[in-house]
Amino acid sequence: MNIFDVYFNSLLAGQLTIDNAMRMRFSYAEDYRANQGEPISLTMPVSTKNHSDDVVFPFVENLLPEGEIRMLIQHQNKIEDGNFARFIELLGGDVAGALSIQPLGKSPEFEQIDATTELDDAALSQLLLDIQDRPFNIYPQQQAGNRLSLAGAQNKLPVIRKSGKTFEARNAPSTHIIKPPRKDGRFKSLVYNEYICMKAAEIAGIQAAAVSLLEITDVNGLESDALLITRYDRVLPDHSNNTAQIIKRLQQEDLCQLCSIPSTMKYEVNGGPGFEALFAKINEFSLIPVKDDIEALRRIIFNLIIGNYDAHAKNFSFLVTSNGNTSLSPAYDLVCTELYENLDRTFAMSIGETQTLDTLTEASFKQMFEKINKKFSTIRKQLIKFADSSLKAVTSVVSDFREGDFYQSDIQAADKILKIAKTNHQIVLKSLRAA
Template identity: 30%
Template structure:
């Protein structure tokens, strides 16, 4: 008998996922497929077809799973091959990224079940587990796939208590304890909280982030959710696709160096799908400049997503998973993308940004004003963000790391300013400001 999984949006069954001849197949419900308000899972799984089989289905659903080393760890724990996308989704479905939930036959949508999880248990698990997912220690095996990673999908109630979502119950936050399955990444959650706070401080669009020193974790409010005016009302979900899903490739193509997406392809996807391509193009340039300024070499294609709102407007999602990776000697010193042909930050200069502008068909003055604005604000706001984090109840080890991290980012931003901006000459304070939204569409074009 063929095994099936049912895919839901907002409690409505929209289709069925199964396997046929060793290939994944997705079939839309006729009522959904013929609904004028329906939105396809992906442009690669179109509504006009009653079923889609093979690579487009595999690529879409595979990108919902954990990646790399984490998938290897979970694969061994649940004894399911890491290549078995359907098998993973059988174990973990429910609350997915974006607006989907995936349930087994017989499971009812909209149950809103949650398991309480005390904060001391989270701390104990994060300090003592050896790659075993937290949810596998729970009695209910149909918990969120995000809970099977080094991050945990949680529901945070009005009193600040944590709960694990069961079935398709929506989570509200992502909790990320310190990374312990990789050597040499001490205080990763403090690192991410600091860099995310810095991004917020300089005006970048990022989700609300909080560092919790008592459990050495960073708490991130989900941006792919909607919040009711009445606290007792239902949490809604927003459709999200990362750039690997949008380009119909597997998650192992997230790095350019591995034959994955290039910057040109990423900018092309954003321009193609966004209903506000001008502002989103500028935001994407700012993201590149910020990554270089803080030393984040892991800004890859799966860290970029598009959100589709209920009114069908599409925009670049808030930026996430920002941290300074170059502070860890064990991690790569090369950027995930080449900018104007260069992926070594210590060699990235104004001529590479000029080449980048030409390749992306963006006016170079806009590019330089954007990166100068970002780097300047990073340098200006570093002390205030450090002070904000210092006011928390940090351990001596955390304070030492915070000092080191601040000095490291200051050095990284200074180098970026010297190599990428100084050679262009200083612009006036007025020119340094980014253009107003009504100007953005006019500026983007051949340089």
């Protein structure tokens, strides 16, 4: 039996219990309930004290890394299959959202930013190199068609950024995530691919996580760029006064968690949530459902334009703001998967009965809108206009990228993304327009 304390920021929300069969239970602390604390999940209201494995397990499992990163951590730390308690010991301190899962009796760390370890260029570059073999900077035995799944295909380093300086987060809440280029050479130009797609999404009018390129230099003096992502599930401290520089966590849940589906079922073809489930959760939880409906539809169109066929249930999340309002989180992990020829091109979530772009028709959209209980005729013109805006945004970002100091192979990748967007734009427009 393993017992963990679960904190919502600095408040002890309750205890997570994992038995020898890896069944999970969560119980809210009486003081937390009495003080009307925030639910640790929208699927686990505080009004109910005890929550069982069918809801708790998928919620917790989806907080952990997946794919090849999970397998690498498992191998390096000699973790048996299904031993989620050990994963939580290693990784529970700084997960997505507002929670920190700690060993029984241990409190989360809330160091002041200036008290953490600053990373100079050499130290940062070494850490980014190390995490290729040691994901999330975990040391062995530390206490406390193929698809592209970014959580598994691209490693990440959580850090704290302040005034252009980088600090090692350890267990303190991180403010940024750095994705370095892959050391093994797979998915070439992936850093620039995601940078272009994320920037284009923002220009097109999608709410997207802020990204930039961070130049790093390895021990041999070789320069490269990593992707620097600002965490939207963190509230940065006010640097204008001398109060303690504490970072606050905001609660976030992805669609798998809200549907109580484990990450292994994130694709609709594997039994995971589709667009019908996404819009149902928007209607159930969003403060302004109509606004999030439009945002979700824009993301569907944008993903089609850029050739991102890996927009699965874990790539749609809901954010609970500091005032308790819930809405779709900013978009993240937007990538042109079509750039890589060996990746599956079937849709992670089908559009109507359609699963590939080359079979997309007006009937596909009508079927999808019927499933989500929306009127296609009332939104058709907006989606056509947004498809045009999406292509214009990709064109603008790629044009700026060409002017940068990049390798020719990376410029060629950017040009190919634009070519894909132009081709897909025509297919999408044809499917949206009335015959």
